[in-house]
Amino acid sequence: MAISEAESVVMEVLWRAAPRSAEEILAEVGPAQDWQEGTVKSLLNRLLKKKAVKAERDGRRYLYTPLLAREKYVSQESKGLLDRLFDGRVAPLVAHFSEQRKLTKKDIAELRKLLKELDDEQH
Amino acid sequence: MAISEAESVVMEVLWRAAPRSAEEILAEVGPAQDWQEGTVKSLLNRLLKKKAVKAERDGRRYLYTPLLAREKYVSQESKGLLDRLFDGRVAPLVAHFSEQRKLTKKDIAELRKLLKELDDEQH
DNA sequence: CACCACCGTTTACGTATGTAAGCGGACTCA
DNA sequence: TGAGTCCGCTTACATACGTAAACGGTGGTG
Numbered sequence: 420m421a422i423s424e425a426e427s428v429v430m431e432v433l434w435r436a437a438p439r440s441a442e443e444i445l446a447e448v449g450p451a452q453d454w455q456e457g458t459v460k461s462l463l464n465r466l467l468k469k470k471a472v473k474a475e476r477d478g479r480r481y482l483y484t485p486l487l488a489r490e491k492y493v494s495q496e497s498k499g500l501l502d503r504l505f506d507g508r509v510a511p512l513v514a515h516f517s518e519q520r521k522l523t524k525k526d527i528a529e530l531r532k533l534l535k536e537l538d539d540e541q542h
Numbered sequence: 543m544a545i546s547e548a549e550s551v552v553m554e555v556l557w558r559a560a561p562r563s564a565e566e567i568l569a570e571v572g573p574a575q576d577w578q579e580g581t582v583k584s585l586l587n588r589l590l591k592k593k594a595v596k597a598e599r600d601g602r603r604y605l606y607t608p609l610l611a612r613e614k615y616v617s618q619e620s621k622g623l624l625d626r627l628f629d630g631r632v633a634p635l636v637a638h639f640s641e642q643r644k645l646t647k648k649d650i651a652e653l654r655k656l657l658k659e660l661d662d663e664q665h
Numbered sequence: 666c667a668c669c670a671c672c673g674t675t676t677a678c679g680t681a682t683g684t685a686a687g688c689g690g691a692c693t694c695a
Numbered sequence: 696t697g698a699g700t701c702c703g704c705t706t707a708c709a710t711a712c713g714t715a716a717a718c719g720g721t722g723g724t725g
Contacts, residue, residue, distance in 0.1 A: 423681075423682055423683085424683090425683060426682090440702095441702080454683095455684075455685060456702095457684075457687090458683075458685060461684075461685075462683090462684095463703095464703085464704075464705095465682085479691070479692065479703095480703080481703075494642060496626075498644075500619060500623045504619060509636060509639050509649045510648065510649040510656070513632060513636060514652070515616060515617070515620060521632070522632055523631065526632045527660060529633035529634075529637070530633050530653065533637055534653060534654055537640065546711075548713060549712090563672095577714075579715090580714075580715045581714050583672085583715095585713090585714095587675095588711095602672065602721070604672085
């Protein structure tokens with residue numbers, strides 16, 4: 420089953436640092452999301468069911484650790500978008516942003532560098 | 543409200559050609575999705591409520607036309623993904639695909655061309 | 666004019682999601 | 696040892712979504 424939007428917020432916290440307790444997660448995410456404790460706990464339980472995180476006992480509480488790697492999640496999501504909207508290819512997506520004038524100087528510089536590296540690798 | 547996955551399939555049909563009747567939409571999408579007629583009708587009604595399409599009478603039936611431009615939808619979806627996963631910037635996304643070896647020759651060639659064009663524009 | 670076919674609208678229903686309150690067991694402190 | 700506290704687990708509830716059946720009006724046909 421897919422990781423939902425709200426669940427992914429919890430995952431992001433765990434990807435930044437793990438293991439973490441529910442309380443720590445709430446502390447990090449609560450202010451921005453305005454969530455109650457019960458909300459975080461529910462999300463953690465759903466993530467457990469989905470095997471996206473594991474829990475290990477630490478005294479009276481649990482510490483949660485991601486089982487799903489961020490890298491993998493990012494790949495799935497990105498591929499999904501690309502397939503749905505850009506015929507599965509990267510260039511049209513970049514072209515789209517370019518047309519929308521959404522490429523920053525920094526983006527352009529980094530893309531140049533990236534292509535150069537790919538070029539160097541070639542030989 | 544957001545356009546759902548199933549709804550976007552109907553939108554894609556209408557973006558390819560519009561206006562179209564429910565029947566025509568079903569004909570184009572039914573085989574691939576294995577949907578019944580009622581399903582397409584529900585999706586169209588939800589899209590109407592969301593103001594993503596409009597309907598105009600054509601004799602005893604309606605013809606549906608997108609109100610939401612594909613360009614705009616694509617922008618929203620892409621920006622959403624970028625913001626959620628790549629800190630809102632394009633280069634890291636491309637880098638991700640590069641690391642995953644998901645850039646095709648064609649992608650690379652097109653990216654090169656794109657950058658060159660941006661460069662030319664500059665002067 | 667009565668009936669059927671066609672097409673949109675209404676209703677349905679199970680699951681997912683966002684958001685959380687309530688329950689119950691274990692640990693602690695008086 | 697009885698009461699309070701902390702924490703996970705269970706339950707709740709409204710909305711969204713996927714999927715579709717049932718209903719109802721309108722125009723054509725015999």
